[in-house]
Amino acid sequence: MSIKILIPAAIVSLVVVFGSGCATVNSAERSAPLAQKNSIELTKVITDSTLKRKVQIVGLNEAIVSGNMLKVQAELQNRTNSHQEFFYSFDWFDADGMLVSSPRGGWRRASIQAREFKAITAVAPTPSTVDFRLKLK
Amino acid sequence: MKLQKLFLSFTALATALFMGGCATNQGTYVDSRGPDTLVVGDQITVTDFYIASDEMVNSLVSSGALERSPKQPAILGISRIINDTREQFDTDQLVKKIRVALNQTGKVMTTTTVGYRGNAEDKFAEAINAKKEYLEGKAAVPDATPDFTLSGKIIQTAKVKVGKQRQNSYIFQLSLTEVRSGIAVWEGEETITKQYKKGGVSW
Numbered sequence: 001m002s003i004k005i006l007i008p009a010a011i012v013s014l015v016v017v018f019g020s021g022c023a024t025v026n027s028a029e030r031s032a033p034l035a036q037k038n039s040i041e042l043t044k045v046i047t048d049s050t051l052k053r054k055v056q057i058v059g060l061n062e063a064i065v066s067g068n069m070l071k072v073q074a075e076l077q078n079r080t081n082s083h084q085e086f087f088y089s090f091d092w093f094d095a096d097g098m099l100v101s102s103p104r105g106g107w108r109r110a111s112i113q114a115r116e117f118k119a120i121t122a123v124a125p126t127p128s129t130v131d132f133r134l135k136l137k
Numbered sequence: 138m139k140l141q142k143l144f145l146s147f148t149a150l151a152t153a154l155f156m157g158g159c160a161t162n163q164g165t166y167v168d169s170r171g172p173d174t175l176v177v178g179d180q181i182t183v184t185d186f187y188i189a190s191d192e193m194v195n196s197l198v199s200s201g202a203l204e205r206s207p208k209q210p211a212i213l214g215i216s217r218i219i220n221d222t223r224e225q226f227d228t229d230q231l232v233k234k235i236r237v238a239l240n241q242t243g244k245v246m247t248t249t250t251v252g253y254r255g256n257a258e259d260k261f262a263e264a265i266n267a268k269k270e271y272l273e274g275k276a277a278v279p280d281a282t283p284d285f286t287l288s289g290k291i292i293q294t295a296k297v298k299v300g301k302q303r304q305n306s307y308i309f310q311l312s313l314t315e316v317r318s319g320i321a322v323w324e325g326e327e328t329i330t331k332q333y334k335k336g337g338v339s340w
Contacts, residue, residue, distance in 0.1 A: 065199045069242060087172045103237045104191045106170020123195045125241050137172060 024081055025116035037061040040072075051136060054084050055112060060134070070124040074134050078112040085111045087137040090122045092129045100129050107137065178333025179296075181224055181307055185329050189309040190234035192327045202313060202323040203244040206284050213245045214283030216253045216314075222293035222307065231291070231309065248281045285322070286314045306330040 040060040059075040078084050087107045092100040102125035112118045124132070167173040174184050197203070203211055215236070218228040239245040249259035250266055257263035266281075289311035297304040306328055313323040 066201050066204050066242070066244065069198050071199060102241060103234045104187070104194055106168070106187055107172040108188065108191070109172070109176075121195065122191075123198045125238065127243055 023083075024114040025078075038063060048137075051086065054078065054080050055086050055136065057134065057136070058117070065123060068127040070129050070132070071121065072124075072132050072134070073119050073121045076112060076118050076120065076136075078114055078116050078118075081114045083111060083113055085109065088120055089135045089137075091133040091135065092124050092126075093131040093133070094126070094128045095130050097131070100125050102126075176331065176333075178303060178331045179305055181222065181226060181291075181293075183230065185307060186230045186234060188329055189307075189327045190231055190238065193235055193309065193311055193325045194238040196325045197239070197313065197323050198242055198244075200323045203239075203242075203285075205322070206315075208284055210244050210246050211284040212281060213239065213247045214251050214253075214286045214316075215247065215258070216286040216288035218288065218311075219290040221290050224293065228291065232287070235287070235311075245285070248283055250281055251283060283316055286316060288312050288314065301335045302332060303335055304330060304332050 037059070038061050040062055056077050056079055057074055058077045061073050061075075063071045063073075065071045072090065074088075087109055089107045090105055092102070092105075094100055104125060105122070108120075110118070110120065122132075169183055170187055174182070176182070176184065213236075215232060218232055220226060220228050236247050240247065250257045250263040252258050289309070292308040292310070294306040294308065309325075309327045309329070311325045312321040314320065315322045
């Protein structure tokens with residue numbers, strides 16, 4: 001009798017636990033996008049494979065805004081069926097590879113819905129900035 | 138002998154525990170823009186100002202509004218930034234970050250001798266300028282008249298309560314007005330919403 005009660009209870013629990021994580025985001029977009037992305041080839045240094053499995057950078061593109069300011073956009077994807085929270089930060093570098101300090105930036109907290117694609121953007125702090133590094137935590 | 142070993146082990150453990158306790162009581166430095174800063178749900182914090190200023194500068198620079206100024210770099214005057222929240226704080230926590238960031242772009246310089254309602258930020262520089270103007274018959278810094286002014290408001294919405302859950306939102310609104318036309322050539326709004334439980338620390 002007790003097993004008969006336990007099994008349905010376990011099934012219900014599993015459904016509740018997994019079902020709550022099923023509020024995924026469905027996306028739709030043009031099959032041939034009109035926007036021309038200036039994509040950047042990615043070099044990834046992965047140290048946290050757990051985060052990589054959850055939230056992944058799927059694309060990076062750049063543009064020049066306001067005449068001479070580098071703007072970067074990273075497209076992230078939540079590969080899980082549950083809502084995820086993470087931190088991100090951009091480091092900026094000049095032509096000599098020196099870190100450009102700025103009152104802006106630092107670690108930003110962000111969240112992403114299940115299976116959602118999300119873009120994060122940032123504009124370089126100075127016109128002399130030529131490079132960047134995106135960090136996820 | 139066995140009792141002696143046990144006593145020594147206990148003493149070592151107790152010492153380790155107490156030493157550890159001493160270290161935490163002394164406090165610790167955290168990166169003010171780092172992930173270890175506390176999120177306080179019912180108060181505006183330095184992190185909120187960092188987020189708002191970052192988004193505002195990204196938006197303003199991306200808009201290209203500053204590029205359209207005939208004078209490069211353009212002169213920016215800081216107008217009135219209203220704190221319309223239920224909290225007391227200095228709005229320079231937002232404005233200064235924006236000023237420094239815009240100055241870094243090389244597209245804007247901020248005047249400190251021309252201010253809202255004639256209140257110069259740097260009274261000394263204003264006085265020197267006035268003295269030179271009196272002695273030489275012309276303004277010492279003729280180009281200090283702002284091409285743009287930055288004005289805005291910080292609003293706090295009504296607190297939302299559902300059970301023990303609380304939600305608090307701060308809305309940062311800024312406008313960049315081109316002085317010669319009187320038109321807001323850029324406007325930005327950033328809303329920061331925080332949830333927390335009554336009596337707890339939010340995340």
